[in-house]
Amino acid sequence: MVDQTAGTSLETDLATARTWVEFDDPAEEGQRFRCDLTWLTSSWTCIFGQGCHGIDAEHPDFGCCVLGAHFTDEDDIRRVQRVAEELGEDEWQLHPGSTRRSAWTEKEDGELKTKVVDGACIFFNRPGFPAGAGCALHQHALLEEVEPHTLKPDVCWQLPIRRTYRDVELPDGTEYLEVSIGEYDRRGWGPGGHDLDWYCSGSPDAHVGAEPVYLSERAGLIELMGEAGYAELARRCEAHLELVAAATSSTRGGRPSPEGRSLLPLLVHPATLEARG
Numbered sequence: 001m002v003d004q005t006a007g008t009s010l011e012t013d014l015a016t017a018r019t020w021v022e023f024d025d026p027a028e029e030g031q032r033f034r035c036d037l038t039w040l041t042s043s044w045t046c047i048f049g050q051g052c053h054g055i056d057a058e059h060p061d062f063g064c065c066v067l068g069a070h071f072t073d074e075d076d077i078r079r080v081q082r083v084a085e086e087l088g089e090d091e092w093q094l095h096p097g098s099t100r101r102s103a104w105t106e107k108e109d110g111e112l113k114t115k116v117v118d119g120a121c122i123f124f125n126r127p128g129f130p131a132g133a134g135c136a137l138h139q140h141a142l143l144e145e146v147e148p149h150t151l152k153p154d155v156c157w158q159l160p161i162r163r164t165y166r167d168v169e170l171p172d173g174t175e176y177l178e179v180s181i182g183e184y185d186r187r188g189w190g191p192g193g194h195d196l197d198w199y200c201s202g203s204p205d206a207h208v209g210a211e212p213v214y215l216s217e218r219a220g221l222i223e224l225m226g227e228a229g230y231a232e233l234a235r236r237c238e239a240h241l242e243l244v245a246a247a248t249s250s251t252r253g254g255r256p257s258p259e260g261r262s263l264l265p266l267l268v269h270p271a272t273l274e275a276r277g
């Protein structure tokens with residue numbers, strides 16, 4: 001394990017081997033999923049308010065909300081607009097007094113994003129706010145008993161899962177669209193990601209979830225992959241965990257065999273391994 005940051009919490013090496021699986025999208029001809037089983041079966045979980053160090057050491061209580069959220073498309077903007085119109089000052093600490101788009105958005109390098117106010121996203125309620133600290137959009141989703149991904153900006157609810165696309169041409173001239181589902185590690189933020197003071201996906205501090213990622217993030221993964229695609233993913237994750245169990249239960253003298261232990265860095269996320277000791 002190496003120190004990736006200037007902060008106090010260590011993170012595992014970004015350049016570690018992974019186990020990937022590929023399968024056709026059952027709902028979309030000409031589309032194929034490529035999924036990082038090492039990440040999706042890891043024990044990562046969001047620890048905001050429960051030991052999160054924050055990506056900015058000067059504002060550890062602000063989590064990953066210090067930069068604001070860049071929108072992906074017009075649908076993304078409209079979704080947040082509808083929620084902003086529902087929120088009152090009792091739920092939204094930094095309510096600007098208007099729900100016009102210009103009241104809570106700004107442009108950065110020509111791209112629209114949520115405004116940053118006093119060091120964090122305008123929708124971020126500060127510690128001590130009566131409704132609780134954290135994202136007002138997320139809290140409203142919990143209050144309304146709906147999935148947070150139905151109300152939050154795409155980049156916020158997807159983190160730290162990353163979906164990317166690639167056109168693949170085979171030697172026989174046929175093509176398909178590859179949809180990758182993997183870890184949104186600090187490199188996903190671009191060159192500036194290496195300047196974050198801490199990042200959760202590679203930190204053992206955050207690999208303490210009671211369920212693997214493919215279960216704890218089920219709703220979001222279904223949104224990214226569709227019901228049929230997620231069902232295929234879940235089957236493969238279960239098979240992968242059986243392989244992990246077999247590797248760790250292969251014993252010599254009551255301990256995992258050297259062969260089984262040598263497979264663990266490939267089969268199990270290094271931060272999960274570190275968290276489990």
